[in-house]
Each structure stands twice: as structure tokens, then as C-alpha cells.
Amino acid sequence: MVLRKLLSAFGVGVEVDTLLSTPTVRPGGTLQGEVRFSSGKSDHRVTAINLELVAEVEIERDDTTRKASYSFFDARVAGELELAAGSSHSVPFAIPVPWETPVTTVNGHQLYGMRLGVSTELELAGALDKGDLDPLHVEPLPAQAAVLDALARLGFTFSGADLEPGTVPGSRLPFYQEIEYWPGGRHRASFKELELTFVTSPAGVDVILEADKRGGFLSAGRDAVNRFHVPHAEHGDLTGLLTEQLELLARR
Numbered sequence: 001m002v003l004r005k006l007l008s009a010f011g012v013g014v015e016v017d018t019l020l021s022t023p024t025v026r027p028g029g030t031l032q033g034e035v036r037f038s039s040g041k042s043d044h045r046v047t048a049i050n051l052e053l054v055a056e057v058e059i060e061r062d063d064t065t066r067k068a069s070y071s072f073f074d075a076r077v078a079g080e081l082e083l084a085a086g087s088s089h090s091v092p093f094a095i096p097v098p099w100e101t102p103v104t105t106v107n108g109h110q111l112y113g114m115r116l117g118v119s120t121e122l123e124l125a126g127a128l129d130k131g132d133l134d135p136l137h138v139e140p141l142p143a144q145a146a147v148l149d150a151l152a153r154l155g156f157t158f159s160g161a162d163l164e165p166g167t168v169p170g171s172r173l174p175f176y177q178e179i180e181y182w183p184g185g186r187h188r189a190s191f192k193e194l195e196l197t198f199v200t201s202p203a204g205v206d207v208i209l210e211a212d213k214r215g216g217f218l219s220a221g222r223d224a225v226n227r228f229h230v231p232h233a234e235h236g237d238l239t240g241l242l243t244e245q246l247e248l249l250a251r252r
Contacts, residue, residue, distance in 0.1 A: 038088035047123035049078035057163040102177040111161040140233035150242040155184025181194040192249040204231040
């Protein structure tokens with residue numbers, strides 16, 4: 001359970017707390033909780049209470065890197081209501097988590113470089129105030145976890161993750177996730193780095209592998225990309241499938 005005071009709006013004594021009963025979710029799942037708010041010594045009219053899912057995206061420009069917050073889902077959880085002095089209210093919510101939501105936590109460990117959160121927005125008497133981000137932890141779906149487990153068995157080591165601005169074919173979000181690996185085992189001779197991107201939908205998971213290939217004596221290194229589909233029901237041992245896809249990638 002996560003309980004944190006988000007804001008005391010405009011210094012007028014309206015306090016809002018957001019309680020997440022599901023602080024860890026999966027893509028395509030449901031985020032549940034409640035928004036609690038109370039008034040101080042005055043009456044107030046609340047216009048609306050909204051929730052936003054926000055991601056921190058890495059933007060590179062002119063040899064510099066900065067972080068920007070991208071809102072990728074919002075929902076109104078409370079409409080107009082009168083908040084009498086000294087009164088308290090609680091509004092439960094259950095909002096869908098988009099299928100394309102990036103993964104932030106694998107096997108209980110936070111992916112370095114990933115930051116998602118829930119922002120509570122209070123509209124009060126025509127004004128607007130937002131609280132700080134309440135961290136949101138997203139675990140992989142079984143099919144995604146099977147891909148990650150297979151890469152680990154093949155000797156790939158996680159090196160970092162980030163969100164890049166832009167749209168991947170088949171995706172509707174204004175950013176995409178790159179999970180980065182150092183190659184190991186026999187793949188060390190073929191690749192310098194490997195980047196993994198998931199494009200997830202109700203039908204399954206598209207896996208995009210992009211490799212920085214090593215050059216030979218007479219050839220320069222170059223990038224190669226391979227994309228394949230994993231149904232949600234396919235979540236057993238995918239080591240054989242990943243081996244096949246990596247070999248295709250090495251030959252390209």
C-alpha cells in the first residue's frame with residue numbers, strides 16, 4: 001500500500017491523498033486505489049479530480065541530454081462536488097493501464113533509468129494544481145518475462161533502459177522503451193550491444209531486437225534490426241526462439 005500526501009492546494013487548506021492498492025501493475029491491467037481529500041476551515045467547490053500516468057523520457061539534442069515528462073494516459077475520477085468546511089471524502093478508482101506501458105521492474109528489481117508515476121490533478125474553483133509523481137512499478141507480462149529470461153540464459157547482461165521520443169510502427173504512444181544489453185556467450189563475437197523494444201497489444205507482444213554488429217577485418221560495424229511476434233499464451237522457455245532470432249539478426 002502506498003499512501004502519500006500529494007498537495008495542499010493553493011494554501012487554502014484542501015488536502016489530497018492518493019492511496020494505490022495496486023502499486024505494482026502489468027501492461028493491460030488495472031490500477032486501483034482511492035483519492036482522499038478533505039477541507040480545512042472553509043467551504044470549497046471541487047470541479048474535478050483527475051489522474052495522469054506520466055513517464056520520464058530522455059531527449060537528446062545538440063549533444064545534450066535532458067529529461068521530459070510525457071503524459072500517456074489520463075482519467076477523471078471525480079466530478080464536481082461541494083466540499084464543506086471540516087469534511088472529508090474518498091473516491092475509489094480503477095483505471096486501465098495501457099498495453100504499451102513500459103516495464104520498470106523485473107524479478108523485483110527496478111530497471112535502472114526507468115521512472116513512471118501517477119500524478120493527481122485537482123481542479124478547484126476554476127484553478128488547477130498537480131501533486132508530485134507517485135511512483136508506479138510495472139512488471140512484465142508473462143510473454144515479456146519469457147523473452148527477458150531467455151536473453152539472460154543466453155548470456156546477455158542488462159546494462160540500462162530508457163524511454164526515447166518517437167513512435168514505433170504499431171505503437172500509439174509518443175515514446176518507446178529501449179532495454180539495453182551487453183552480449184555474452186557465443187553472441188559476444190557478433191554483437192557489441194543489443195537493444196530490446198516491446199510493442200504490446202491485446203493480441204500479444206511484438207519483440208524488436210536492434211543490434212550494433214561488430215565489423216570484420218574488411219567491413220565496418222552496422223546496426224541490424226529484427227522483429228517477431230510472441231502471443232500472450234506463449235510464455236514457456238523461449239531460449240530456442242531467441243537463439244533463432246539472434247542468428248537471423250547476426251546474418252543481416
